[in-house]
Amino acid sequence: MIDEKTAIRTEHLDSGYGHKVIVSGVEICVERGKILTLIGPNGAGKSTVLKTIAGRLEPLGGAVYIDGSERSRLTANEIAKKQAVMLTDRRPSEKMSCREVVSLGRYPYTGRLGILSEDDKKAVDAAMELVHVTEIAESDYNEISDGQRQRVLLARAICQEPQIMILDEPTSYLDIRHKLEFIDILKSLAHEKDIAVIISMHELELAFITADEVICIDSEGGISMSGKPEEVFSDESLSRLYGLEEGRLSRLYSGFLGGLSRDV
Numbered sequence: 261m262i263d264e265k266t267a268i269r270t271e272h273l274d275s276g277y278g279h280k281v282i283v284s285g286v287e288i289c290v291e292r293g294k295i296l297t298l299i300g301p302n303g304a305g306k307s308t309v310l311k312t313i314a315g316r317l318e319p320l321g322g323a324v325y326i327d328g329s330e331r332s333r334l335t336a337n338e339i340a341k342k343q344a345v346m347l348t349d350r351r352p353s354e355k356m357s358c359r360e361v362v363s364l365g366r367y368p369y370t371g372r373l374g375i376l377s378e379d380d381k382k383a384v385d386a387a388m389e390l391v392h393v394t395e396i397a398e399s400d401y402n403e404i405s406d407g408q409r410q411r412v413l414l415a416r417a418i419c420q421e422p423q424i425m426i427l428d429e430p431t432s433y434l435d436i437r438h439k440l441e442f443i444d445i446l447k448s449l450a451h452e453k454d455i456a457v458i459i460s461m462h463e464l465e466l467a468f469i470t471a472d473e474v475i476c477i478d479s480e481g482g483i484s485m486s487g488k489p490e491e492v493f494s495d496e497s498l499s500r501l502y503g504l505e506e507g508r509l510s511r512l513y514s515g516f517l518g519g520l521s522r523d524v
Contacts, residue, residue, distance in 0.1 A: 265291040267327065267424050267456035268313065268343075274321030275305060275312040281320050282308045283481045290456040290473075292423065295446065297471035298460040301502055304477045306460040307347075307428050313458060314345040314426045326424070340368035344417035346427040358404065358412045359397040362388055365420035387419035388412075391445060406433035414442065418449065425449065427459040431466060439463075443470050468493050476501050 266289055273286040283305035290296045298306045311317045313324055315331060324331040326342055334342075344365065365387070366380040376384070388394045391411040396404055401412060410433055417425055425446075431439045443466060450457045450472075461467040467474065467489070474492040478484040478501055485497055492498075499506045 265293075267292045268458070269325050270313065270322060271325065272322035273309075273312065273319055273324065275308045275317065276320050277308070277317070279320070281481065283477060284321070285482060286322070287483070288313075288458075288475060290424075290458055292454045292456050293451055294472040295450050295457040295459065295470055296473050296475065297467045298458070298475050298477055299462070299464065299467050299501070300477035301479050302462070304479050305481055306477050309477065310426055310428050310458065310460055311347065314343070314347070315339065316345070316347065337368055340420070342422060343424040343426065344420040344422035346413045346417050346425070346430055356401050357398050358393060358401050358408075359384065359388070361401045361412055362393075362415045362419055365416040365418070368420065383419045383421065384415075387415040390418060391415045392441070407435065407438055410434055411438065411442070414445070418445075422455065424456045425458070427457070429460050429462060431461065431463065439466060446470065464493070464498070479503065 269289040270286050274281045274284045275286065276282040286309055288296060298309065300306055308317065312319055315324075326334060326339065331339065363376060363380070363384050366376060366383060367374060370376060370380060385394070388397060391414050393408065393411050393415055396408060396412075401409065404412070410430055414427075414430065417427075427446075431442055434442060446457055446459070447470070449455045459470070461470065471489050474486065474489050475483055476485040476492060476497070484501055485492055496506060498504075
């Protein structure tokens with residue numbers, strides 16, 4: 261019996277490209293109002309798992325369930341109304357303003373003609389204001405900075421009004437101020453609007469203060485550990501995950517491991 265709070269889960273999920281499995285046996289369960297964060301070495305397969313959960317890659321084994329229904333049984337429009345995806349390796353090839361990019365988040369609601377209603381326009385404006393990109397609304401999306409592009413993509417995801425958000429290393433190009441603002445917005449969306457968030461991150465400090473639950477994907481293509489941040493973020497477990505001499509992380513993150521408050 262699946263808890264009604266469960267928004268998305270995987271069952272024996274194998275992720276990869278072609279016929280090659282990169283990460284195997286992924287079992288996750290994300291409730292509405294919670295943030296699940298994936299961490300692990302570069303190349304371990306965090307992005308591959310996210311793309312499979314998001315439907316960009318077909319599972320090589322197992323299944324993904326949304327609200328208890330297997331993804332493959334849902335229509336594209338049904339999925340679009342439930343799930344927003346922010347993968348930073350995708351850019352529009354044609355010239356588009358930032359407002360037009362954000363407006364793409366409304367396509368599940370506009371019908372075949374794609375005409376925005378007044379309510380759609382209000383949702384676009386509100387999302388842009390929330391992430392502070394209103395001032396670049398008419399700028400060419402391909403001409404703005406990487407950091408601005410990240411915030412525009414977040415606005416697009418927000419105005420889609422999803423129940424689930426899937427984000428792949430969205431803070432990578434942001435300065436520290438915008439990283440913290442980004443995290444504050446994600447937390448508000450999850451905890452106040454009851455959205456389930458799945459996010460990959462490589463900044464350990466940010467992952468610690470962001471996550472309700474953490475999953476560690478190791479270089480062998482499996483989940484080595486999962487749990488609350490306080491349980492996962494120890495020198496021993498992180499050193500094992502990243503293949504480092506024990507104690508080295510403690511020296512690097514002096515005052516962080518075992519001591520940083522999540523109330524940021």
